[in-house]
Amino acid sequence: MDSYTHNSILENGHGHVLQVEKVLRMTSGVGENSYSHNSALQKIVISKVRPVLEGTVRALYIKENFPRYFSVADLGCSSGPNTLIVTYEMIDAIVGLCRETGHSPPELTVFLNDLPSNDFNTDFKLLPDFYAMLKKEKGNDVGPCFIAGMPGSFYGRLFPSQSLDFVHSSYSVHWLSKAYLEQFQNDFSLLLRSRADEIKLGGQMILTFIGRSIKDPTSRDCCLVWELLAKCLLDMAAEGLIEEADIDTFNLPYYNPFIEEVKTIVEKEGSFVINRLETFEVNLDANDNDENKNYVFDKFTCGQNVSHCIRAISESLLADHFGETIIDDLFERYAKRIGEHLSMEKTKNFNIVISMARK
Amino acid sequence: MDSYTHNSILENGHGHVLQVEKVLRMTSGVGENSYSHNSALQKIVISKVRPVLEGTVRALYIKENFPRYFSVADLGCSSGPNTLIVTYEMIDAIVGLCRETGHSPPELTVFLNDLPSNDFNTDFKLLPDFYAMLKKEKGNDVGPCFIAGMPGSFYGRLFPSQSLDFVHSSYSVHWLSKAYLEQFQNDFSLLLRSRADEIKLGGQMILTFIGRSIKDPTSRDCCLVWELLAKCLLDMAAEGLIEEADIDTFNLPYYNPFIEEVKTIVEKEGSFVINRLETFEVNLDANDNDENKNYVFDKFTCGQNVSHCIRAISESLLADHFGETIIDDLFERYAKRIGEHLSMEKTKNFNIVISMARK
Numbered sequence: 001m002d003s004y005t006h007n008s009i010l011e012n013g014h015g016h017v018l019q020v021e022k023v024l025r026m027t028s029g030v031g032e033n034s035y036s037h038n039s040a041l042q043k044i045v046i047s048k049v050r051p052v053l054e055g056t057v058r059a060l061y062i063k064e065n066f067p068r069y070f071s072v073a074d075l076g077c078s079s080g081p082n083t084l085i086v087t088y089e090m091i092d093a094i095v096g097l098c099r100e101t102g103h104s105p106p107e108l109t110v111f112l113n114d115l116p117s118n119d120f121n122t123d124f125k126l127l128p129d130f131y132a133m134l135k136k137e138k139g140n141d142v143g144p145c146f147i148a149g150m151p152g153s154f155y156g157r158l159f160p161s162q163s164l165d166f167v168h169s170s171y172s173v174h175w176l177s178k179a180y181l182e183q184f185q186n187d188f189s190l191l192l193r194s195r196a197d198e199i200k201l202g203g204q205m206i207l208t209f210i211g212r213s214i215k216d217p218t219s220r221d222c223c224l225v226w227e228l229l230a231k232c233l234l235d236m237a238a239e240g241l242i243e244e245a246d247i248d249t250f251n252l253p254y255y256n257p258f259i260e261e262v263k264t265i266v267e268k269e270g271s272f273v274i275n276r277l278e279t280f281e282v283n284l285d286a287n288d289n290d291e292n293k294n295y296v297f298d299k300f301t302c303g304q305n306v307s308h309c310i311r312a313i314s315e316s317l318l319a320d321h322f323g324e325t326i327i328d329d330l331f332e333r334y335a336k337r338i339g340e341h342l343s344m345e346k347t348k349n350f351n352i353v354i355s356m357a358r359k
Numbered sequence: 360m361d362s363y364t365h366n367s368i369l370e371n372g373h374g375h376v377l378q379v380e381k382v383l384r385m386t387s388g389v390g391e392n393s394y395s396h397n398s399a400l401q402k403i404v405i406s407k408v409r410p411v412l413e414g415t416v417r418a419l420y421i422k423e424n425f426p427r428y429f430s431v432a433d434l435g436c437s438s439g440p441n442t443l444i445v446t447y448e449m450i451d452a453i454v455g456l457c458r459e460t461g462h463s464p465p466e467l468t469v470f471l472n473d474l475p476s477n478d479f480n481t482d483f484k485l486l487p488d489f490y491a492m493l494k495k496e497k498g499n500d501v502g503p504c505f506i507a508g509m510p511g512s513f514y515g516r517l518f519p520s521q522s523l524d525f526v527h528s529s530y531s532v533h534w535l536s537k538a539y540l541e542q543f544q545n546d547f548s549l550l551l552r553s554r555a556d557e558i559k560l561g562g563q564m565i566l567t568f569i570g571r572s573i574k575d576p577t578s579r580d581c582c583l584v585w586e587l588l589a590k591c592l593l594d595m596a597a598e599g600l601i602e603e604a605d606i607d608t609f610n611l612p613y614y615n616p617f618i619e620e621v622k623t624i625v626e627k628e629g630s631f632v633i634n635r636l637e638t639f640e641v642n643l644d645a646n647d648n649d650e651n652k653n654y655v656f657d658k659f660t661c662g663q664n665v666s667h668c669i670r671a672i673s674e675s676l677l678a679d680h681f682g683e684t685i686i687d688d689l690f691e692r693y694a695k696r697i698g699e700h701l702s703m704e705k706t707k708n709f710n711i712v713i714s715m716a717r718k
Contacts, residue, residue, distance in 0.1 A: 109519055116484050120479050124475040124476075124477075125475050127475045128475055146516075146517060148508060149509075149510070151483040151507075158505065159505060160466045
């Protein structure tokens with residue numbers, strides 16, 4: 001079992017070709033196990049990137065000389081409260097700038113993108129209250145704002161040519177289109193090439209995703225959460241609850257690149273110039289953050305929190321492969337394991353944020 | 360009870376202000392009672408309007424001199440197979456024209472619009488197969504096609520200024536934003552004014568909706584389906600299953616205009632010139648149509664079909680007002696009543712189709 005490293009469910013490339021686009025989705029709805037309810041980690045990440053987002057959007061809007069129309073896209077928006085946090089931040093940056101400089105605000109279109117299986121309904125139902133909140137908070141400082149859903153894979157064209165000013169994506173690009181070796185390089189290049197067609201000259205893109213801090217791709221550092229999940233699956237196989245052969249054929253379409261890999265792919269693809277390429281860490285237990293001064297570690301709670309978070313992002317893939325019946329049991333085991341681990345060692349997610357401009 | 364005409368649940372204007380935008384939606388999903396499963400009548404209507412749609416789109420695309428980018432919106436798209444039928448027809452018209460004339464096809468954006476409570480998820484899940492079908496059927500004759508969802512009320516702004524070439528809406532404009540007297544005039548004017556901002560000069564709009572064939576607004580001709588529903592509600596009140604007071608306060612936000620009313624509002628608003636203004640009828644029992652040569656009337660089946668259709672469009676409003684528990688019973692009664700009625704008298708829906716250009 002020791003040989004069962006993260007590779008077994010990550011990029012071994014020997015499994016069946018998972019139809020990722022049909023299966024991968026964050027858990028729908030607003031219930032206890034939903035992504036919407038278990039995305040505190042993603043929220044922390046968004047807050048860390050906020051200064052980069054705000055600075056980039058403001059600089060871009062000035063560079064474009066306060067255009068009357070501004071079009072942005074959020075790739076892999078998922079569903080739930082975080083989606084509209086990013087939208088709010090982009091609107092807030094522009095409204096603030098226009099107010100400071102005495103310009104009237106632009107008409108703003110925001111495209112929320114995710115795979116067609118994403119729970120867009122949950123996002124759309126939040127819109128009436130979101131628009132009302134904007135109007136109440138900003139009054140006439142905010143111009144007409146049109147929020148649309150654009151379903152499809154960002155590993156391919158999504159928007160008309162040269163139609164976007166700004167593209168954003170948080171915690172999505174580490175998900176691949178397939179679980180093959182070298183898939184990240186292909187996928188990331190395709191993402192860049194597709195956006196290169198869609199983003200206006202000089203337009204900007206910011207991507208945030210989970211990376212590796214160590215060059216060696218078999219490094220344990222980024223993949224602990226999946227390694228522990230693989231161990232739980234193996235325990236269940238040993239107890240006869242699932243087939244070990246099913247574990248062999250399960251591949252998670254997920255990759256954490258090293259920062260130099262990202263840089264190399266962007267330079268090789270050639271459509272974008274990198275403005276900023278930075279890394280930052282957040283605690284795997286999202287409650288353990290700078291805002292939460294009274295945080296006290298508790299093995300059970302922490303295990304449950306992380307387990308819920310990982311369940312919300314991986315349940316669709318696991319249920320498709322192993323069947324829905326094992327899911328509750330699997331994540332109970334997982335909560336215990338991850339709680340145990342974190343009681344011994346604080347673990348962080350290593351993140352990469354890249355800001356680049358269309359040449 | 361005889362005094363309980365259709366007016367009681369249509370435009371009496373004395374009830375509470377229904378929050379239509381939050382409540383009105385065609386029944387979600389793909390189940391037995393879903394709109395998706397019970398929209399045969401709407402499909403027949405779309406097929407009747409197809410020649411107008413095709414002719415208008417082709418003429419517009421020629422007039423705009425075969426632009427490289429073409430943007431269309433379908434207002435009140437609802438969910439289910441009909442949504443993509445209209446999208447297909449628009450694409451088909453342009454692809455056919457480009458093929459005939461040797462032009463390469465444009466990049467095409469289609470915005471599917473409905474209220475935020477609409478079941479967009481069901482529509483979006485159909486997209487991968489729809490794109491695959493397009494590619495298979497048309498090959499390189501079809502250009503990049505981007506289908507987005509734009510949630511919001513069409514009684515207000517939905518899109519950036521002068522961003523649309525063509526707007527379509529089928530069987531939606533008879534739904535009002537509120538159930539007040541003279542609401543149709545206000546709503547329809549607001550729809551025109553909003554689209555006037557969004558449609559490029561010379562751009563086109565086609566609206567199809569249920570109208571009245573007789574000038575008198577209290578005429579029974581258009582409102583039989585609601586009159587019979589009101590009778591079923593009264594029966595249930597007499598049996599103590601619902602409160603009669605609840606019937607008094609229930610208003611259906613629905614209006615069937617007379618053709619001259621439509622013409623007057625368009626001319627008064629002033630942004631559009633009417634190209635075509637026509638009427639046509641379809642049988643209330645959608646199975647009784649020109650395509651279905653072997654149609655034999657059967658009271659039970661016909662009653663069930665019409666009841667399912669009316670349930671799919673009105674269930675959300677009725678359940679919000681009377682509670683979900685009465686719905687099954689109500690529509691069983693309704694099926695019997697409508698079957699009885701149609702066994703005595705063939706009943707048709709009277710439809711108006713208007714094609715107009717942005718001045």
